Amino acid sequence: MTSLALAWTFARRELRAGFSGFLIFLACLALGVAAIAAVGWISASVVGGLNANARDLLGGDVSLRLNNRDFNTQQMDWLMANTVRQSSAVEMRAMAAPVAKTNGNRKRSLVELKGVDSAYPLYGDMVLDPPLVLADALTRQDNGTWGTVVDKNLLLRLGLDVGDRVRVGVATLTITATIVREPDRVATVLSLGPRLMVSARALGDTGLVQPGSQINFQTRAVIAKNTDMGVWQERLNAAFPNVGWRLLMPDQAAPGVRRFIQRLALFLGFVGLTALLVGGIGVSNAISSYLDGRTAAIATFKCLGAPATLVFQIYLLQVLVIGAVGIVLGLIAGAALPTVVLSLLADYLPVAPEQGFYIKPLLVAAIFGLLTALTFALWPLGRAGKIPAATLFRDKIAPSGLRPGKSVIVASALGVVLLAILTVATSSEKYFALWFVGGALLTLALLRLGAVALVAGAARMRRPKGASLRLAISNIYRPGGNASSIIVSLGLGLSVLIAVALIEGNLNYQIKERLPEKAPAFFFIDIQPDQVAEFDQTVTAFAETSGYKRMPSLRGRIVKIGGVRVEDAAIAQHAKWAVHGDRALTTSATMTDGSILVAGKWWPKDYSGPPLISLDRNLANGFGIGLGDTLTVNVLGRQITGTIASLRDINWRSLRFDFAIIFAPGPLEGAPYTHIAAIEAPAAIEDDLEEAVASRFTNITTIRVREALQAASLILTGIGQAVRGTSLITILAGALVLAGTIAAGQRRRIYTSVVFKVLGATRAALLKAFVLEFGILGLATGIVAAAIGTLTSWAVMVYMMQTDWIFLPGVVAWTVTICLMVTISAGFLGTWRALSEKASHHLRNE
């Protein structure tokens, strides 16, 4: 019989006793695996939903989008010749105001205006209430106005009903229906206003489509079946190499939502991984505790001639069997949970999730579970296999402190490396995954350091007077104490919870407290150059306003960085936002107010040489370029390459508007542009100011900053609650490990209580001692976790989000208190059972 077969025979015999000693092992592993599997499954089904509805969401087999300019005849001719059907749509922001039923309805609303042609939609169905055909709903009505269909939300905001009229630009529209379903609209994370849809002809009548206005022109098309999309795209690019449009294929539908879902899944996945790591500690403790109980059996095996390797194999096989059971339980829970979660989240999801069986997240979770179980089990297994029988007999009394063999240490280290590699390899964003791995290792090291410091401190402490406190403190440093496993396991989960709570608290503080303090009351967009003088006069006529600022603005897309195409350039994570779509640009002869020049020189007022650029320093760092390098921007189809003449520090958080890219006057002259403006105003005059602008300038869009911030805050709170809720899993895992630790020490605690009682200790004194012991451990865990969580939140806010950070003592105190309550309650429950044990049973001679 081979060694492994023999080991399996013995392992089977040992397993006859059942899994009762492994419940915590099973629970820890199952919880972590379930969390990872469930997050992966949910993410896969939401992305699956995006993919299944990709053509509907995209509005065609292909979508082309141009900013601020319409498709020209040549482009449209090419598309008509090379596609089966086409549909054009125009999207922009505008102001809608009721044509008042009664005098005094001054309500206005920012809307997302969309003008569509008769071919819309190419895919999917437009569903209206009442159930009209879209063309009928948008056609000219009996009263001579164009029909419009709107989000129900707009009716609520403006106090209108279907059949009422609304003014957009210079046109009056009749609301014919509300939109139940718009096939190509994804519930975006941040939408500034409800939808208002009109026909393309009605849009023309609004007078809002003006040169320089911020408008998206879209053309969607159906491509003949069996067309090779790659070849089609190459032909399009060859025909129009430098148009600067945004081309999307079905697999890229709703890119913002896709990115949001994937990133949320990434962070929730990290939380699941943390829970699994905590569970790993539980696995290690459970195996140590189990092997403690098997000491006599192991010693007997060895005495009867079993080599260390065989002993190691016998228990490794048991771990694998029990691990497999835990993983399967986790996978079952992980596959079942999404059904519940997705039905609860149905109203908040951008698309209906795709039902299906997702094997990949299950496989990933299973591999994580197996690797974790093995990595954390190897150490105690190796220790049991290595120690000679005689030492094993005495190990419980005088811990030997022996290490496992070299091969086991190497295998454990390899397990850690493999876990790290798997984390990075299965992550959609390697950059964040690397941060997570580094952070997790550092956190574990810091928690372990905290535990070592506490034990050393307790050992060196002068004996306090009270017997209970003295016992509590000495229990912390005694051999076989559980300070380390409690601090590390509970501390890891708590660190995550504190970090998440602090990040959420900081973001909320920024949005609710800080930003409103210094943010302007209004942003105005699409101010035409010929309206500037009158507009300035209108808004500054209000005496209570201040901080008025206005600048020209046009949009362009960065296409080359230092001569390298954006697609091929190495761009740091924090700068990637600047190459996703179009950016606002401006041109200025003089340096803008509040700018801080940190490198180079501002151009002379009368500069007229080759194009020069003043760039945001952070962006320059992220792009890996500096003074003298070039940046190429596509503005309305024209590529302009400018040399970087200066770098500026911009404080985006101030909400003062600024521009990452400022061109010296010259190259952008002649391009159609509009102005944007911001002004500070007390809440009391906001309505009057809005009314004054809206009544005089029908094309200018007003954005109320306070409302936008409130909407952002609401979204943030929702996301925060989801992440915080998920991070509670790590606390649950920590509590499981704590329960396991207490259960493992129960026999010893009962025995100690009995001996103490024999020697004259009252139950109150014993209870006090144990509660104090767990209280000290809980407090120490809380303090270490608070420090780590605080440090993590600071690093995330300052380095990853590049924003201010403040310490929120309330959040930390609250979480530390919970930790203290958990440990004390657990200690109390464990001790209470020990105290009620009858002494005489334990004292009779064996």
Add this chain to the structure above:
Amino acid sequence: MPDHSQAAIHLEAVELTLTSNAGQVNILRGINLLVEPGESVGLVGPSGSGKTSMLMIIAGLERPTAGHVGIAGQAIEAMGEDDLALFRRSHVGIVFQDFHLLPTMTALENAAMPLEFAGRDDAFERARAELDAVGLSHRLDHYPGQLSGGEQQRVALARAIIAEPSILLADEPTGNLDAETGRKVMDLLFDLKERCQTTLLLITHELELAHRCSRLVNMLDGRVIEDNQQRRSA
């Protein structure tokens, strides 16, 4: 009615009945025993005769089903668990065959425990002195697992005697020791008994050891079948 309020141990019609799966088991059946202060009593009898159960009742670790238990002049049968603990702290020291030292505490910490519970500031000073008295001054910081059986029992002796109890109970203290070590431990036990003028109740299977006591009590089936009080003068 004679006054037994000054007796070290006074058991009167003590019964102990335990319930097991097989039904009720009568462990002690009407035990009467009177031990005066300073006496040393050797308690012998075959396994299952009720010796340890009687010792547990005297120590307040087991509650009698019926009868009166007076220890050091106090009736303890009706005392609550905490009162019994406080009572043991001041009056009773116990030595077990299995030592019952706490494995995670050093010899010094094990010995000091009773005085620590009593809130005595000199607990460790006294423990050091008692361990020195049993010849273990060089083993103060050792854990039980690092001590031999004889050394462990000497720590248990130091622990039992540290609070100067009026009654010392010993349940086969040499049962786990070899003959030579056992003899040394017993010498120590009797020395301590003499030094502290304490009452000793010693359970043993070895008649030779029992005969070192001033009185011999023989038990069988939960009853005292022989009480050799003539040896009292010994």
